Amino acid sequence: MDEPASHERRIRSFVLRQGRFTPAQQRAFDEHWTRYGIDVDPAATAPRDLDALFGRHAPRVLEVGFGNGEQLLHSARAEPARDFIGVEVHRPGVGRLMNALADAGVDNVRLYNHDAVEVLEREIAPASLAEVRIYFPDPWHKKRHNKRRLVQPAFLALLASRVQAGGRLHLATDWADYAEHMRDVLAAAPDWRVDAGHADPAVRPPWRIETHFERRGLRLGHGVWDFVHVRT
Numbered sequence: 001m002d003e004p005a006s007h008e009r010r011i012r013s014f015v016l017r018q019g020r021f022t023p024a025q026q027r028a029f030d031e032h033w034t035r036y037g038i039d040v041d042p043a044a045t046a047p048r049d050l051d052a053l054f055g056r057h058a059p060r061v062l063e064v065g066f067g068n069g070e071q072l073l074h075s076a077r078a079e080p081a082r083d084f085i086g087v088e089v090h091r092p093g094v095g096r097l098m099n100a101l102a103d104a105g106v107d108n109v110r111l112y113n114h115d116a117v118e119v120l121e122r123e124i125a126p127a128s129l130a131e132v133r134i135y136f137p138d139p140w141h142k143k144r145h146n147k148r149r150l151v152q153p154a155f156l157a158l159l160a161s162r163v164q165a166g167g168r169l170h171l172a173t174d175w176a177d178y179a180e181h182m183r184d185v186l187a188a189a190p191d192w193r194v195d196a197g198h199a200d201p202a203v204r205p206p207w208r209i210e211t212h213f214e215r216r217g218l219r220l221g222h223g224v225w226d227f228v229h230v231r232t
């Protein structure tokens with residue numbers, strides 16, 4: 001996709017490794033992209049009309065970097081009254097999730113195979129989301145790579161602009177150093193306050209399941225921290 005020059009200079013939170021793209025995943029794109037996929041429209045002058053996209057008006061949850069999509073599939077089935085928007089740059093994960101969604105007959109999910117920062121900026125209208133979830137974002141644990149971390153003051157401000165007042169932001173990580181960074185950046189963010197009902201980072205909220213990355217972290221002896229904040 002052609003991108004404006006300004007985007008080329010941005011520090012990204014990911015490095016695209018296409019990895020293995022199986023025939024099943026290719027088939028997923030051929031068969032299901034028109035049902036579940038959304039292409040970022042570089043010529044659009046207005047945000048996406050989500051009511052038109054989902055064919056209804058409902059609370060909307062956006063998950064950044066859904067990986068293989070285990071959580072999205074689980075949530076969409078568990079909460080049919082809400083719509084779910086998944087954003088993931090890793091193409092095989094998108095294909096895998098589309099196959100799973102189609103097999104399960106789930107219809108309240110739409111997916112972007114694109115950088116979440118650009119999706120939020122260009123496609124998502126201000127105050128249009130009920131919740132944003134970012135589970136186990138890449139930790140970029142080397143000091144010189146810390147600047148690639150997704151959770152930064154400017155990104156939290158962008159999220160605050162897209163989430164409705166009273167809406168929620170839920171972050172989880174298994175890296176102690178990233179957890180500390182998240183806690184500090186959230187504490188300094190003017191638009192987010194701790195959700196009093198979910199104030200203990202050591203307690204996993206009931207709606208979040210244990211995912212592949214989390215299990216790997218636990219096997220390695222990592223802790224897990226959940227941060228649930230409310231848009232003021």
Ligand SMILES: C[S@@+](CC[C@H](N)C(=O)[O-])C[C@H]1O[C@@H](n2cnc3c(N)ncnc32)[C@H](O)[C@@H]1O
Pocket residue numbers: 013014064065066067068087088089090093114115116117134135136137138150211212213214
């Ligand atoms: C460590 S994985 C965690 C996956 C999943 N949330 C889980 O818990 O199993 C982080 C994911 O975020 C994706 N990612 C990183 N930066 C992103 C961005 N700016 N936009 C969309 N996806 C991104 C990566 O491709 C990767 O799949």
